[in-house]
Amino acid sequence: MLTEITEADYGVEIDMVYATDRVFTGKAVYGRGACFLHPEAAVLLRRAVDLAGRQGFRLRILDAFRPSEAQWVLWNHTPDPAFISDPRRGSPHSMGVAVDLTLVDKASGEVLDMGTGFDDLRLQSHHGDTSISVEAQRNRLLLLGIMTAADWDFFRNEWWHYQLFRPRGRYPVLTDSAAGTRLMPGAV
Numbered sequence: 001m002l003t004e005i006t007e008a009d010y011g012v013e014i015d016m017v018y019a020t021d022r023v024f025t026g027k028a029v030y031g032r033g034a035c036f037l038h039p040e041a042a043v044l045l046r047r048a049v050d051l052a053g054r055q056g057f058r059l060r061i062l063d064a065f066r067p068s069e070a071q072w073v074l075w076n077h078t079p080d081p082a083f084i085s086d087p088r089r090g091s092p093h094s095m096g097v098a099v100d101l102t103l104v105d106k107a108s109g110e111v112l113d114m115g116t117g118f119d120d121l122r123l124q125s126h127h128g129d130t131s132i133s134v135e136a137q138r139n140r141l142l143l144l145g146i147m148t149a150a151d152w153d154f155f156r157n158e159w160w161h162y163q164l165f166r167p168r169g170r171y172p173v174l175t176d177s178a179a180g181t182r183l184m185p186g187a188v
Helices: 040-053 068-077 136-150
Strands: 057-063 100-103 153-155 160-161
Touching: 040 100, 040 136, 068 100, 100 136, 136 153, 136 160
Parallel strands: none
Antiparallel strands: 057 100, 100 160, 153 160
């Protein structure tokens, strides 16, 4: 069973982009903006929240568990394995063990500049890209440090994506109904 991640219980901001028209498909993929993770990932999220808080930041979650039906929607729109896991292989998001996020300054409430937006499918989104501003490079390294210190693995092509180590074969790919999350449009 997946754990629901709420702002009150986890001290995070939740902005589930795939439940809005701000997603790269241009139309909401999820029917509602709830956030879920596998219990093991939820424990590591708490660690990351604590580490970020000690540095004066909050985490803003942009995506987490993604039902396999949603993975197919993304793949059918943009079948690019450099950025989107082929649903036949399974995405760590569809296992509930991946989270997409960014950092927010606690004092100002401002989102840190990461050089590109979330789900920007250009090379500038890769970790270590030096074509972005020095400030954005620093901010990415700060996020990377927080997340890796909290025992998350990263995906080199996306500064926002973190997951548990070696998820394939350890966690099942879940549909919306199997997970009981009711994220997909029309789910009851």
